[in-house]
Amino acid sequence: MGRFISVVRRDLRLALRQGSDSVMVVMFFVLTVILFPFGIGPEGNILARVAPGVIMVAALLASMLSLERIFQADYEDGSLELLTLSPMPLEAIVLAKTLAHWLTTGLPLIIASPLLAVLMNMDIKGFSMLMVALLLATPTLSLIGAIGAALVLGSRRGGVLISLLVLPLFVPVLIFGVSLVDAALGGFAVKSQILILSGILLACLAMCPFASAMAVRQSVE
Amino acid sequence: MAVFAGQDLVCIRGERLVFSNLNFSLESRGALILIGHNGAGKSSLLRMMAGLLTPRGGVMSWDGIPVSEDMDEHRERLHYVGHHDAIKPVLSVEENLMFWAGLRSDEKQARENFKEALDVFSIPHLIDIPGRFLSAGQKRRVNLARIIASKSPVWLLDEPTTALDKETIKKLEDVMETHRQGGGMIVLSTHSDVNLSNPDILNVGDYVAPLGFESASLLAEGI
Numbered sequence: 537m538g539r540f541i542s543v544v545r546r547d548l549r550l551a552l553r554q555g556s557d558s559v560m561v562v563m564f565f566v567l568t569v570i571l572f573p574f575g576i577g578p579e580g581n582i583l584a585r586v587a588p589g590v591i592m593v594a595a596l597l598a599s600m601l602s603l604e605r606i607f608q609a610d611y612e613d614g615s616l617e618l619l620t621l622s623p624m625p626l627e628a629i630v631l632a633k634t635l636a637h638w639l640t641t642g643l644p645l646i647i648a649s650p651l652l653a654v655l656m657n658m659d660i661k662g663f664s665m666l667m668v669a670l671l672l673a674t675p676t677l678s679l680i681g682a683i684g685a686a687l688v689l690g691s692r693r694g695g696v697l698i699s700l701l702v703l704p705l706f707v708p709v710l711i712f713g714v715s716l717v718d719a720a721l722g723g724f725a726v727k728s729q730i731l732i733l734s735g736i737l738l739a740c741l742a743m744c745p746f747a748s749a750m751a752v753r754q755s756v757e
Numbered sequence: 758m759a760v761f762a763g764q765d766l767v768c769i770r771g772e773r774l775v776f777s778n779l780n781f782s783l784e785s786r787g788a789l790i791l792i793g794h795n796g797a798g799k800s801s802l803l804r805m806m807a808g809l810l811t812p813r814g815g816v817m818s819w820d821g822i823p824v825s826e827d828m829d830e831h832r833e834r835l836h837y838v839g840h841h842d843a844i845k846p847v848l849s850v851e852e853n854l855m856f857w858a859g860l861r862s863d864e865k866q867a868r869e870n871f872k873e874a875l876d877v878f879s880i881p882h883l884i885d886i887p888g889r890f891l892s893a894g895q896k897r898r899v900n901l902a903r904i905i906a907s908k909s910p911v912w913l914l915d916e917p918t919t920a921l922d923k924e925t926i927k928k929l930e931d932v933m934e935t936h937r938q939g940g941g942m943i944v945l946s947t948h949s950d951v952n953l954s955n956p957d958i959l960n961v962g963d964y965v966a967p968l969g970f971e972s973a974s975l976l977a978e979g980i
Contacts, residue, residue, distance in 0.1 A: 538859075538863070538864070539859070539860055542856060542859050542860065543860075546848075546852075546856050549848065549852070550845060550847060550848070553847035553848070554847055612841075613841055613842070613843055613844065613845070614839055614840070614841025614842065614843040615841075615843040615845070617809060617837070617839055617841070617843070618837070618843050618857065619860075620809065621807055621808070621809065621832050621835070621837050622832065622860045622861065623829055623830075623832050623833040623860075623861060624860060625829065756809055757804075757809060757810055757811070
């Protein structure tokens with residue numbers, strides 16, 4: 537467990553020292569959402585209607601921007617080889633790195649989301665459920681994204697390839713996330729959507745590290 | 758007395774047969790120097806010993822038990838130094854080293870060994886310097902200090918003398934001798950002279966399939 541935490545701490549430290557990545561992800565998120573009122577027009581009820589979908593899609597794209605970072609730098613400087621060779625199971629290392637990725641990108645997105653909901657003229661009833669939806673969706677994105685990030689190691693222009701690999705897998709998360717916020721806005725029960733999103737998250741938590749670890753092993757061979 | 762051995766090892770990279778029927782055997786206090794021309798498969802053999810590469814044929818064993826039965830245990834007993842130094846540019850030398858040491862031993866022990874490791878390669882003055890300001894040779898020293906900061910019996914060193922000055926090579930030789938006297942074993946590949954007392958020499962080039970034989974031997978291996 538101590539080793540798990542030390543991997544998380546190292547990745548957090550690396551992310552904070554290099555700084556720009558996390559800030560860029562949040563800026564991208566904010567800017568993309570701000571573009572919509574310009575594109576659609578300032579009509580309040582149209583914006584409010586599309587707000588949950590726009591915010592979820594923007595969060596999804598923003599977190600995708602930084603996926604490459606999970607393994608790429610470690611792969612290039614040889615750290616990934618050494619991590620693979622450490623006595624700690626590779627699955628645990630991958631999970632630790634994914635957690636660090638979520639803490640530096642997913643969490644800031646969740647914190648920024650209410651502000652964007654205001655900009656999109658969303659009803660205040662939906663704010664808490666928007667954050668719940670993102671809280672359940674972003675870790676899933678990090679977990680699935682880690683598989684993509686590990687698979688494209690060693691290939692050129694991996695960034696675009698990751699999107700092609702993982703975007704289709706994000707669709708269920710998107711559907712139930714948006715439906716959760718819509719239900720909250722309409723005053724309907726939200727339990728089933730929360731349960732499904734939690735279920736997807738738990739399934740990913742159990743399965744994704746194994747797939748990512750397998751892909752990492754393949755890449756360092 | 759532990760024995761690390763490999764039998765009939767076959768290595769294939771990108772559908773090309775690198776070497777086949779390679780055998781090696783190494784006991785505690787032993788040293789094995791891998792020689793051979795560029796592309797003979799020295800690095801591949803070291804990566805295979807480390808478990809990064811899976812042999813396409815043959816077995817590697819530790820005290821007669823195939824290492825593939827428990828890879829975690831095998832990884833626990835080895836240190837690998839490859840072509841890359843794995844130094845993070847934004848972390849200081851201390852943070853870099855302590856992370857790797859902490860992955861293998863507990864915090865307190867890591868901290869004790871860490872001081873010793875710095876002294877051996879005379880880099881205590883670099884302790885707070887971020888990795889991006891280190892020269893190639895200094896990075897290599899930090900990487901070598903890593904394998905002293907946590908103890909493991911098997912050292913797999915892929916051209917460890919690259920970028921090192923003569924003085925440090927001498928120190929490295931001393932460190933390797935001390936490690937052997939303590940019951941450790943060393944495998945290293947090199948193109949330059951490294952002075953170790955009575956090492957075994959393995960010419961990987963001897964096991965390379967002659968040109969034209971590649972497809973035939975691939976067939977023979979049933980691959």
